[in-house]
Amino acid sequence: MNISIMLSQVMELTFSQWFLIKRRSRSLSQDDIAKTLGVSKQTISNWEREVTIPTLTINQFKKLCKLLDCTLDDFPSPQDD
Template identity: 50%
Template structure:
């Protein structure tokens, strides 16, 4: 279980802490579920408007200071 948690992306961890689905995040930001999925697996980096960025912070109940710099998998995960 610990190894599984370590492999989760930062966004997945934040979503699960708040019991949110990818769809709920996508709906809050006005984007597709596929886009959220791409962020979580590291296929794409978020390109958000200020409004979307604020919505992301709100739905994740996270401050700017606590939001990770990278929402995808850690660089160690990418090397595996």
């Protein structure tokens, strides 16, 4: 069982936490994802530090799902404040 499955069973992850776990489990750098999506490395860093949330096109989401080996249904639900 991989760590992202174990963690999600114990607690609800924020997008930032989930994204960081998925990225690292696939051995991807922030730069790898940024280049594929056509965004800056700073944008990826901001997602992981909960500074911003992704605002991506459908095509970018498809690319992100392929990189992270997931579907849109795998993304965590938005958190209520």
